[in-house]
Amino acid sequence: MPYAVCSYIMDFKVIKQDTVTQARVGRLGTPRGIVDTPTFMPVGTYGAVRGVTPEEVHESGAQIVLGNTFHLYLRPGTRVIEKMGGLHNFTGWGGTILTDSGGYQVFSLAKLRKITPDGVRFQSPVDGSEHFFTPETVMEIQNTIGSDIIIVLDECIPYPSTYEYTKDSTDMTIRWAERSKKVAIGTGRGLFCVIQGGFFKELREHCTDELVNIGFDGYAIGGLSVGEPKEEMYAVLDQVTPRIPLDKPRYLMGVGHPDDLIEGVIRGIDMFDCVVPTRHGRRGYLFTDAGRIIIKNSCYKDDELPVEPGCDCYTCSKYSRAYLRHLFMSGEMLGLRLNTVHNLHYFGRLMKEIRLAIEEDRMLQFREHFYSLQKEKTRC
Amino acid sequence: MPYAVCSYIMDFKVIKQDTVTQARVGRLGTPRGIVDTPTFMPVGTYGAVRGVTPEEVHESGAQIVLGNTFHLYLRPGTRVIEKMGGLHNFTGWGGTILTDSGGYQVFSLAKLRKITPDGVRFQSPVDGSEHFFTPETVMEIQNTIGSDIIIVLDECIPYPSTYEYTKDSTDMTIRWAERSKKVAIGTGRGLFCVIQGGFFKELREHCTDELVNIGFDGYAIGGLSVGEPKEEMYAVLDQVTPRIPLDKPRYLMGVGHPDDLIEGVIRGIDMFDCVVPTRHGRRGYLFTDAGRIIIKNSCYKDDELPVEPGCDCYTCSKYSRAYLRHLFMSGEMLGLRLNTVHNLHYFGRLMKEIRLAIEEDRMLQFREHFYSLQKEKTRC
Numbered sequence: 001m002p003y004a005v006c007s008y009i010m011d012f013k014v015i016k017q018d019t020v021t022q023a024r025v026g027r028l029g030t031p032r033g034i035v036d037t038p039t040f041m042p043v044g045t046y047g048a049v050r051g052v053t054p055e056e057v058h059e060s061g062a063q064i065v066l067g068n069t070f071h072l073y074l075r076p077g078t079r080v081i082e083k084m085g086g087l088h089n090f091t092g093w094g095g096t097i098l099t100d101s102g103g104y105q106v107f108s109l110a111k112l113r114k115i116t117p118d119g120v121r122f123q124s125p126v127d128g129s130e131h132f133f134t135p136e137t138v139m140e141i142q143n144t145i146g147s148d149i150i151i152v153l154d155e156c157i158p159y160p161s162t163y164e165y166t167k168d169s170t171d172m173t174i175r176w177a178e179r180s181k182k183v184a185i186g187t188g189r190g191l192f193c194v195i196q197g198g199f200f201k202e203l204r205e206h207c208t209d210e211l212v213n214i215g216f217d218g219y220a221i222g223g224l225s226v227g228e229p230k231e232e233m234y235a236v237l238d239q240v241t242p243r244i245p246l247d248k249p250r251y252l253m254g255v256g257h258p259d260d261l262i263e264g265v266i267r268g269i270d271m272f273d274c275v276v277p278t279r280h281g282r283r284g285y286l287f288t289d290a291g292r293i294i295i296k297n298s299c300y301k302d303d304e305l306p307v308e309p310g311c312d313c314y315t316c317s318k319y320s321r322a323y324l325r326h327l328f329m330s331g332e333m334l335g336l337r338l339n340t341v342h343n344l345h346y347f348g349r350l351m352k353e354i355r356l357a358i359e360e361d362r363m364l365q366f367r368e369h370f371y372s373l374q375k376e377k378t379r380c
Numbered sequence: 381m382p383y384a385v386c387s388y389i390m391d392f393k394v395i396k397q398d399t400v401t402q403a404r405v406g407r408l409g410t411p412r413g414i415v416d417t418p419t420f421m422p423v424g425t426y427g428a429v430r431g432v433t434p435e436e437v438h439e440s441g442a443q444i445v446l447g448n449t450f451h452l453y454l455r456p457g458t459r460v461i462e463k464m465g466g467l468h469n470f471t472g473w474g475g476t477i478l479t480d481s482g483g484y485q486v487f488s489l490a491k492l493r494k495i496t497p498d499g500v501r502f503q504s505p506v507d508g509s510e511h512f513f514t515p516e517t518v519m520e521i522q523n524t525i526g527s528d529i530i531i532v533l534d535e536c537i538p539y540p541s542t543y544e545y546t547k548d549s550t551d552m553t554i555r556w557a558e559r560s561k562k563v564a565i566g567t568g569r570g571l572f573c574v575i576q577g578g579f580f581k582e583l584r585e586h587c588t589d590e591l592v593n594i595g596f597d598g599y600a601i602g603g604l605s606v607g608e609p610k611e612e613m614y615a616v617l618d619q620v621t622p623r624i625p626l627d628k629p630r631y632l633m634g635v636g637h638p639d640d641l642i643e644g645v646i647r648g649i650d651m652f653d654c655v656v657p658t659r660h661g662r663r664g665y666l667f668t669d670a671g672r673i674i675i676k677n678s679c680y681k682d683d684e685l686p687v688e689p690g691c692d693c694y695t696c697s698k699y700s701r702a703y704l705r706h707l708f709m710s711g712e713m714l715g716l717r718l719n720t721v722h723n724l725h726y727f728g729r730l731m732k733e734i735r736l737a738i739e740e741d742r743m744l745q746f747r748e749h750f751y752s753l754q755k756e757k758t759r760c
Contacts, residue, residue, distance in 0.1 A: 326426065
């Protein structure tokens with residue numbers, strides 16, 4: 001009865017290891033149920049995946065969503081969410097929730113930020129108020145709002161950065177992770193650290209080893225997809241994943257596009273999150289097996305086909321490309337939602353196909369097939 | 381078998397006449413099914429009721445929606461909708477569709493408009509292109525895009541206007557209606573004229589009598605809710621409705637708020653349309669029996685109640701006021717949609733309650749009860 005067990009403890013099992021690549025199929029058990037890995041987590045910055053209901057997220061095949069601690073802490077605030085019975089109750093999403101530490105946003109969005117060995121002081125971009133995040137406070141926030149998977153505070157190092165800066169920052173991330181490990185969290189919840197180290201092999205390996213030494217329920221890989229060439233990202237994955245215990249989930253933060261997911265899986269990644277399906281949906285970019293459709297293009301003006309023939313999402317089962325184009329051109333909110341529904345569904349289906357390919361030992365063929373179809377795409 | 385009959389001819393039957401007021405319950409049969417009257421038509425300017433799916437419109441209790449001919453003619457254009465199999469097929473709304481004539485929009489939105497006895501020339505606000513609407517062309521557009529209820533071209537007279545202007549304009553509207561009557565439309569479809577005459581009793585009565593003389597499937601009352609005091613609007617209804625044959629539907633265009641609907645019904649109106657539930661939803665104004673809720677108000681910050689306790693709409697059955705406030709304050713698109721779902725549901729329920737009150741001969745008591753509850757509302 002893996003479900004029952006997983007309802008009480010955070011638990012991860014590799015079900016199937018690909019014989020050729022690092023890819024594996026796993027099962028992550030959280031207080032909110034099972035997450036089949038490799039998995040893609042839609043982003044619900046303020047608790048809601050933009051434009052869609054929890055039911056629509058669920059129908060896309062997603063089993064876990066990501067909430068942004070920084071945003072939720074500032075609005076509506078920890079106490080409101082706590083009073084409303086936690087994030088699940090507040091937002092109506094019954095599946096697993098992973099929250100980031102807020103670190104990335106403090107470093108990218110907050111004003112007048114000041115890092116000290118103890119934590120980071122910053123001004124709210126919402127109202128200018130002053131706040132101080134420490135490894136302990138961000139865990140308390142995440143625990144209070146009811147996150148199932150909690151992430152330790154880290155610094156996401158800008159790209160490019162010097163060796164010196166990267167080393168100092170990475171050491172701080174390790175010290176913060178050490179402190180985080182000592183904070184108590186709710187039963188069954190998981191605590192993930194974040195591997196930093198920039199684009200220096202030695203620092204990445206050092207950081208990984210130190211964090212593995214401390215020991216966490218899962219290992220996020222941060223500081224990637226920050227503007228570097230894809231090859232550099234893949235190189236870091238090749239350095240890092242073999243050093244993480246096989247029985248722990250690996251999460252590649254903020255990634256990515258369909259090809260990134262496939263390449264990440266092949267390098268041993270189990271979890272991904274990204275705004276791509278939702279943000280692209282709102283911008284009128286629609287994912288299909290044959291490549292991306294730019295719905296505003298005039299060739300779709302009277303195209304009776306669904307976005308992706310054969311796709312069983314609500315959007316494809318009911319609407320034509322012509323109607324989606326019309327909604328987009330007319331600035332109709334419904335269009336953004338229908339696009340998002342399709343894109344989430346596309347990502348959900350892609351992850352399902354990836355899991356099946358691993359189970360059937362044909363992940364490399366799957367990648368080849370994926371790229372071959374993408375090459376066939378016709379643009380207009 | 382009223383449904384079968386109504387599937388082939390546009391048909392209207394008064395089922396119950398209130399014994400005290402002009403209110404009546406009726407049944408309007410169109411090629412797309414039965415519409416129970418009095419009815420409220422959500423507005424789907426570009427074919428979609430803003431932010432919601434056809435299923436969500438249907439679940440609100442709406443049986444008929446209004447499409448704007450002017451907007452649809454300009455974008456995506458008559459030919460695209462025709463090629464896509466008509467407005468129902470294009471938008472996925474299977475219920476009845478009424479389209480306005482586009483006259484109101486030509487007079488309020490188009491640039492460089494020039495009225496001639498033959499029609500009205502204007503520039504598109506979308507791309508500056510030149511267009512000419514005649515009574516015949518607007519009917520052809522509506523017929524081609526597959527509207528179930530077609531409205532004749534009229535001039536919506538600005539408020540206030542002189543007697544001279546109003547008289548000349550009203551005479552033109554009558555002449556245009558005469559021409560419209562001669563145009564063939566699809567089997568089963570209905571043709572409604574628009575009663576104008578401004579706020580001059582004699583002109584309103586003259587216009588009504590002339591149009592009744594020509595004979596239409598229904599009578600829209602236009603030129604109201606254009607900035608006049610409510611008493612003036614009610615006075616026009618009192619002048620006009622008794623002159624319309626009892627067995628024809630009366631449609632009060634562009635109205636309105638819940639109290640307007642009740643007052644209109646009491647004066648014999650069967651059909652209404654308005655952007656109020658959808659637009660107010662997007663602005664965070666939520667309708668309840670106890671009055672309007674302004675969701676951004678800080679008193680809802682940690683309010684665990686649904687918008688309207690007891691309401692069985694999706695929004696109320698799943699989300700708290702606190703969450704809706706949070707979504708609104710965070711600028712989350714989902715909030716606009718959830719607000720719209722509730723408001724449409726409120727309007728659908730109000731019309732259902734109105735029909736029941738008429739059937740049970742207690743429409744005046746219903747009005748009294750409605751106002752008494754509204755007075756009780758607590759604001760914050």
